Amino acid sequence: MISEVERVADISDSLFRSQFLPAQVPLVISGCIEQWPARKKWSLDYFANQFPGKRLRFSEKQWNLGEFITTMGCGSESAPYLKEVKIDEQFPELMPDIGELRFTRTNLLTSRWLPRSMRISKGIKALFIGGAGSGFGQLHWDYSYLHVFISQIRGEKDFVLYAPEDTPYLYQSPAYPNKSLIEDFNAFDQLKFPNVAKASPIRLTIGEGDTLFIPAGWWHATKMRGTSISVAESALDKSNWCRRGDWYIDKYRASGVPEWKLALLKIYLRAVQPILR
Ligand SMILES: O=C(O)CCC(=O)C(=O)O
Numbered sequence: 001m002i003s004e005v006e007r008v009a010d011i012s013d014s015l016f017r018s019q020f021l022p023a024q025v026p027l028v029i030s031g032c033i034e035q036w037p038a039r040k041k042w043s044l045d046y047f048a049n050q051f052p053g054k055r056l057r058f059s060e061k062q063w064n065l066g067e068f069i070t071t072m073g074c075g076s077e078s079a080p081y082l083k084e085v086k087i088d089e090q091f092p093e094l095m096p097d098i099g100e101l102r103f104t105r106t107n108l109l110t111s112r113w114l115p116r117s118m119r120i121s122k123g124i125k126a127l128f129i130g131g132a133g134s135g136f137g138q139l140h141w142d143y144s145y146l147h148v149f150i151s152q153i154r155g156e157k158d159f160v161l162y163a164p165e166d167t168p169y170l171y172q173s174p175a176y177p178n179k180s181l182i183e184d185f186n187a188f189d190q191l192k193f194p195n196v197a198k199a200s201p202i203r204l205t206i207g208e209g210d211t212l213f214i215p216a217g218w219w220h221a222t223k224m225r226g227t228s229i230s231v232a233e234s235a236l237d238k239s240n241w242c243r244r245g246d247w248y249i250d251k252y253r254a255s256g257v258p259e260w261k262l263a264l265l266k267i268y269l270r271a272v273q274p275i276l277r
Contacts, residue, residue, distance in 0.1 A: 001163050002026075005204045005212075010034075013102040017277075021239055024215040026161055028204070029103075032211055033151045038097040039209065042153050042229050044069055047129070051093070058085050072131040079134035081224075086123030087231070098125060098231055101149055101211065106277045108236040109146075113272050115265065118248050120234070128230045135223035137184035139170060145216040145244040146234040152206045155228035159204050159212065160185065162219040166199035170219055185221040216240040238276040245269035 002025050010031035011020075020027050033039060052066035059080065072080055087094050109120045128136075139162070142148045150157075162170060171181040171193055182188045182196070190196065205225075206212050214220055216239075236244060249262050 001165060001200060003200070003202065005161070005202060007210075013105065016103050020213075021237070024217075024239065025163075026202070026215065026218060027213045028206060029211045029213065030209055032101065032103075033099065033153070034209060036097065036099040036151075036153075038094070038153050038231070041097055044129075044154075044227055044229075054091070056082065056085055056090055058082055068129075072129070072134065079131055079224075081134035081136065082127065082129040083136055085127040087125045087127050088122055091127060094127065101151070101233060103213070104149060104233055104235045106237070107233075108238075108241065108276060109234065111236075111276075113276065114236075115268075118245070124234050126232045126234075128228070128232060130224040130228050132224055132226050135186055135221070137186040137221055137223070139180040139182060139185040139219050139221045141178045141217050141219050142214070142234060143178055144247050145240050146236060147216050147240055148214045148232050148234055149211055150206070150214065150230055150232045151211040152208055153229045153231065154208060155224070155226055156205050156207050157228045157230060158223045158225065159206065160221050161202040161204070161214065162199050163202075164217040164219075166219065169195040169197075169199040171195070180219070186223050216243060238273060241273050241276060242269055 005026045005028055006020075007028040007030060008020075009029075011029060016027075016029070048066055048069045054065040056063050056065055056068075063080075063082070065082075068080060068082060072082070085091060087098065107124065108114060109124055111119070135158075139160075141164075173179045173181050182193055188196075204212075245266070249265060252265075253259075253262055
């Protein structure tokens with residue numbers, strides 16, 4: 001098991017794939033988003049001035065962006081966090097400001113090799129804005145065993161990560177296996193959840209221009225020290241293809257799809273995996 005996350009300067013996609021991806025451990029890559037217009041343009045003032053009346057939906061509520069910005073930095077544990085806002089659906093004006101990540105250029109989520117019901121064509125990139133005290137406190141791994149690349153545009157963000165091997169100590173929800181039963185990992189009663197002490201947290205902070213790669217199945221939660229603006233991109237590649245496929249197969253089984261169909265799907269997914277990137 002690793003005890004800290006390796007940091008590398010801007011690396012090529014082929015180096016990422018050959019040297020880092022096979023280990024399936026988190027990695028910070030710095031400097032790979034410097035060409036994104038967002039790196040020069042985005043700040044709280046930019047959002048407040050350009051989109052003061054923008055209506056957005058997050059945390060199961062409707063928000064006004066201007067009002068959110070005036071209240072977000074209150075520093076308390078209950079500070080609101082603009083999270084998981086699907087940029088192409090809710091904030092398409094921002095799409096030109098986000099460039100490509102070379103590591104997700106061939107994101108298989110939209111691939112024709114993927115059965116249609118497993119494809120995701122919208123909402124792959126999400127916006128997160130928060131101030132001191134806010135965060136994504138719910139420890140989780142990304143739905144359906146997707147990888148995620150989190151690129152920090154402004155400010156810093158603190159992460160706590162746990163390896164998949166720590167799952168037995170993290171109070172995995174029986175109903176939602178990618179979530180912990182501990183709702184806020186930034187403030188919970190250690191006496192109520194004593195097994196967490198047996199797990200090995202990996203803490204790190206990412207700063208402006210950093211991209212954190214979190215592989216499928218790695219638990220994570222976040223907290224902000226001050227203003228933070230970032231973009232997260234979900235990703236499917238050869239390395240999480242079969243695992244994600246099996247996750248869907250379990251879901252299809254639970255909804256009554258016959259076993260012979262599931263067996264064929266499994267054979268198909270394994271047959272095409274070797275030819276993918
Ligand atoms: O950036 C954050 O605060 C949390 C992002 C996250 O957990 C995710 O995209 O899976």
